[in-house]
Amino acid sequence: MxxxxxxxxxxxxxxxxxxxxxxxxxxxxxxxxxxxxxGENLENVVTGKLLSVTQHPNADKLFVCKTDTGTEVVTIVTGATNVRDGQIVPVALPGAKLPVGKEIKQAVLRGVESSGMLCSAEELGIDAKLLSAEARDGIFILPQDTPVGQDIKEVLGLDDxxxxxxxxxxxxxxxxxxxxxxxxxxxxEGVLKKPMLNLREVGSERTVDLVNITIAEPELCARFTGRVLQNVRVFPSPLWMQRRLRAAGMRPINNVVDVTNYVMLELGQPMHAYDYNLLARHSIIVRRAQPGEKLTTLDGVKRDLSPEMLVIADAVQAVGVAGVMGGLVTEVTNSTQTVLLEAAAFHPASIRRTARALGLRSEASGRFERGVDVTNVVRALDRAAKLLEDMGACTVCPTVADNYPRLELPRKLDFSPVFINEYLGTDIAREKMIDILERLEFEVEDHGDMISVTVPSWRSDVSRPADISEEIARVVGFEAIPATTPYGQMEQGRQSYQQSIRDLVQDMMSGMGFDEIISLSFSHPSTLDKLNVAAGSPLRQVIPVMNPITDEFPVLRTTLLGGIMQTITLNLSRKNENLKIYELGAVYWPKALPLTELPQEPIKLVAAMLGRRHGETWNQSGEAVDFFDAKGAVEEILAGLGIDGVDVTTGEHYAMHPGKTAIFSRQGQELAVVGEIHPKVLDAYGINRKIYAFEIDMEAVIEQASLIGTYRSLPRFPAISRDLAVVLDAQIPAARVAQEITVSGGPLLQDVRLFDVYAGEQVQAGMRSLAFSLTFRAADRTLTDEEVEIHSRAIVSRLENELSAKLRLA
Structure with missing residues (x-):
């Protein structure tokens, strides 16, 4: 502002x-x-009248101007081509200083003495943006009624x-x-003087009979008013108004447009003027834009509108973007005879979204985005009509066309002076508080211990007693509020248990050679198609973003796998083909759509690996990562968090290969899933190599974690190891076999480890051989072979009975 x-x-x-x-x-x-x-650095420049303009006798491109400066007639030589007899122009006399750093001196140009210089707007320090196109070039021509000999700073308002x-x-x-x-x-403590309104409505017809206003979207337009002005004359606005507009950073255009801008600056209410005769059926409809609708705005740009945008339309087409800019088709021109003046109140968020979507900011949109005083709309309309009437530019028709769907009542608040002083730490008298609020034009009712105020309609920011305390504090002066040392109970800052586990997991992932990525929390529904998510999956219940950063990210993500796959695609396009990456972050799952409460935000860990198992070095093999690398990473994380007794079974995942997916669970709670990315997903992302990934439910892992393990002393007696190889159906998981061994091995069995898997010529088709290393130990003695043999036979017997396994002897 x-x-x-x-x-x-x-x-x-x-x-x-x-x-x-x-x-x-x-x-x-x-x-x-x-x-x-x-007017800084502008001195000794006055208004002058050109008495005569003649060709320089010794130069084709110079002119000799006899100029009346009010006190004398001087001769000035100029090269400007827009000077004519009788014009009023700025004259820099000898000794004058200009903002551009020039000092004017007496000079002789081609044999003719020149006593000064005629000035352009640029030389006077006027911003070109505040001038019309014709005023930017050549000498600055002033209105014909400008007095001669006046200081140019007073004439142009540069003394401001x-x-x-x-x-x-x-x-x-x-x-x-x-x-x-x-x-x-x-x-x-001064007296505010508001503009007086004594409008003469002498038009032959009533505004309410001349125009019909309809608000089709009352939630986006609180009020829309209009006045019809007849016998309109369009001409340059008075110099005093031009001065004020330029001082406020606005370019004068004509009296009708300048008045709407003047009232906007004066009262804070944006306005617009329509050529009444160019409005189809003389009607105004405030509605949303239709799909595919276009509008050429006053700046000459044809703009594509969307149904989210509010427009002002007549019976046929849109004639303006509500709250942002009017349309070119109803522009007020020199041939305009009747004008519809409009003043309205629009929903701030709607105007903000529209202005940003169109990339079009204006003085009007800036005010509508912050909110205008809906009760001030008619006053602004009358003020503009009064200014034009006083210029002799129109005849004002009686009545105002006013569509005001829902009357807004003033807000009332109750507070006590004791509350204010306790809130501020002050000792301000209640009489002082009342005086401040009344000077701020709050209506005050004193009820003894309590004070009631009616908040002015223009103070939408005051909604609670704390806001009242702010008003009193800032008027009294913050320097008058005593400084006190804050006090209160201090607590030591520390990480939560959940944060500690997340940090530990990140450390373990880094230790295993994974690089962390961070992707946006926003996504696109097409990502779920690429990830092969089923149509009825809960992951399809995405939360739309009301104000997305781009059209590519209109919803919140429900899975981290989309960001992982996009990162892999980007790296592969840049020939980075050996990757181990992970992301730890939140996904967003609504309880119901549309949202009525905050969504769930579970934390997930998703990782992927592809390419070589080891780096490209001379002493490492070129083996590629496989399923067991990913599975091992999950086992490492769970072990690092003290989670044991985990069951690993085959399972399914929307983005992973059937038959090559495993589920980690403990006590019936699913902890993680690991597998090979589904070929359909790879095709959707244009990837032609295998990718192995895993997803860990961090909330489940945190619930099962045990960071402080149980203490056990080191063993005092040696262990005995036995190798056991069995042949059984290839469809039986190794985890099931290990479970049966553990159950039947008795208390002396301390460890079961699979060390060999074989399926080939020496084993029947459909069968495979699994070899386990078994470790037996007693805490109080050295075991004998006979004791171990008893448990070994029990294990073999159970495997034969439960799994139809056969002991492999060779």
Missing amino acids: RASYKWLKDYVEFDLGAEQLADKLTMAGVPVEMIEYL IALEFELTANRADCFSMLGLAREIAVLT
Whole structure:
């Protein structure tokens, strides 16, 4: 927000200089970012009238201008081609200084003495963006009624100071001159002077009979009002208005457009003017854009609209993007005779999304995004009509077309002075509090111990007693609040048990040579198609993101495997073909859609490996990783977390190869799944090599983990080892065999380890040989061969009876 220092003084008298005012406002929560002195380094430049313009006698591209400067007639030589007899122009007299760093001196040009220089807008330090196209080139031509001999700074408003505010989003009320003046009046104990409205409605027809306003989306448009102006004359706005618009950083266009911008700056209410005769059936419909609808905005750009965007339409087509920019088809031009003035209140979030989607920011959208005062809409409409009426630019039709679906009632709050003082740590008198709130235009009712206030409609940021305390504190001055040392019960910061296990798992993954990746929490539904997720799977219940960062990430992820596969694809495209990667992060599972409560966010660990088992070194083989590398990594993690007694069985996973997938579980709770990625998934990602992956449910693992193991003293007596090889059906898992051995081995059996698997010529088809190493030990004695032999026979007997296994002797 950019504000004119002199313009602010129209609403409140104050004696503070610009720096003092900026400091006072900043300390009150209305921060001033920059102070700009508009006419700085501009001296001795006055307005002059060109009495005659003749060709230079000695140069084809120079002109000799006889110029009246108010006190004398001087001769000035110029090369500008846009000068004519009778024009009023800026004249830099000898000794003048210009913001561009130039100092003007008496000179002789091709034999003709030149006593000064005619100035362009650029030489006066005026930003080209604030000028019309024709005013940017050549000498700056002033209006014909400009007095001669006046200081150019007074004529162009360059004797002013511009304050640049860096306002927070909650202070929408300060995005107007009147709102800032209200703050100044409170801080300086001045009197706020609001513009008076004595509108003369002398039009021949009533506005309510001339225009029909329909709000099809009341949740996105709280109010829409309009006034019809007849006998409109379009011409340049008065110089005083142009000065104020330029000081605020806006370019004057014509009286109708300038008035809408002026009122927006003054009252904070954006407005728009339509050529009434170009509105089909003289109707306004506030609706969502239709699929595929297009609109050419006032900047001449044809824009594609989407149904999420709110538009202003007539009976045939969209004529404006609501709250952002009007359409070119109903633009007010010099031929316009009747104008529909519009002022409305739109939903802030809707305008913000539309402006960002279109890449189109405007002064209007910036105010609508922060919220406008819905009760101020008609006042702004009347103010604009009054300004145009005073210019003799129109006749105002009686009545206002006002569509206000749901009346907004003022907010009321109760608080006690004791609460405010305890909250702030102050001792402010209740009378002082009441005085501050009344100067802020709160309606106050004193009920003794309690005070009731009615919050002004423009203060949407005040919603609770804590906000009242903030208002009182900032007006009293934060420097008046005593500084105290914070106190309270301190607690030592530490990691939770869950965080410690996650850190430990990450350390183990790094120790096994895995690299960690971090992918976005957002995904696309097509990722689930690539991962072969079934149509009815709960993983298909994705949570849509209301405001996605791009169209590629419209939902929250339900699995980490998509990020892993995308990372692998990216690495393979760059010839990085030996990978061991993992990601530890949350997935998002809704309890129901649409969301009525926060979703579940379980933590998962997903890892994948492909390529060589070892790096490409001279002393390592070129073997590729396989299923057992992935399975071993899972076993290493579970062992590191103290999880024993794990059952490993064949299983299924949506993204893994049938028959090449294993499930790790303990006490009926699934902990992890490991397997080879399904060929369909590999094809979907365009990968032509095998990938092995595993997924660990961290919540289940944390529940089963035991970081502090049970203490056992080192064995004092030697162990006895026996090797056992059995032939049995190839479909029987080795884990089942190991389980039967453990059950039948008795208390002396301490360890069972599979060390050989054989299926070939020496074994019957459909069978395989499994060889186990068995370790027996007693804690109180040295075992004898006879004792071990008893247990060995029991093991063999059970395997024969339960699994139809046969002892392999050779």
